[in-house]
Amino acid sequence: MGKLEPAASSAHQVGLLDTWIFIACESRRRLNTDLLPPDAAVSVVTIGELELGVLLAPDEVSRSQRLGTLNAAFQLQPTPVDDRVANAWALLREQLRANGQRMEVNDSWIAATSMARGWALVTQDAGFPDDIDGLTIVRA
Template identity: 50%
Template sequence: MADTSVFIARESGRPLDEANLPDELAISVITVGELRAGVLAAADVDTRDRRLITLSMALTLEPIAVDQSVAEAWARLRVVLRDLGKRMPVNDSWIAATAISLGTPIVTQDDDYIELPILEIIRV
């Protein structure tokens, strides 16, 4: 499950550890929402065009919707985080819950994801 930071890295030219990228990636509808918000918030035409290209690239993957399984994983994740005294941004927790529900790792450059027994993280 690629989080938004992977797409932004490509857009901004930030290096990615390609060797760590899995052969197959999925994305959450939350990532699509974040990328769409980036397009709408663009300060100029060039930035908007770059962000539209990034969004289009992300949409070549089939976005995974939030369903009952994801909602259940999100609730469990929030309780685990609370019990550990940890925090995770809300959008990241929904992306993480999507990965948990599918049994797939999060692929990220983001430091907001916390190593947990229920969540595998691949840093790229």
């Protein structure tokens, strides 16, 4: 995984990196590192998605590369889903329903983790709506 250098003047101290950010590093896709908060975190949901990627790898080279990405993500000591995250998830799902918006279930758990902790969500995934109360999205 490529090295992420955070911006010196980020509005949030911690950024929750979603699966797309890890895959971007793995595939050497461009990241706007100027937008990254100084500290990074990862959700256990992202860990699960990365583990699935290892299991579904089409060949040994891909599997090895994906395993390296998974190991890098584990270095951030994954943030669990706890009662605060569960509460934020329920509120988020209700807000999405009321607004007629959709979000993938795993994405909503990642977003809820970010919301419960007061962290920015760092992503390249267009599936996260920009207008969710209590959710700050950094599109790196």
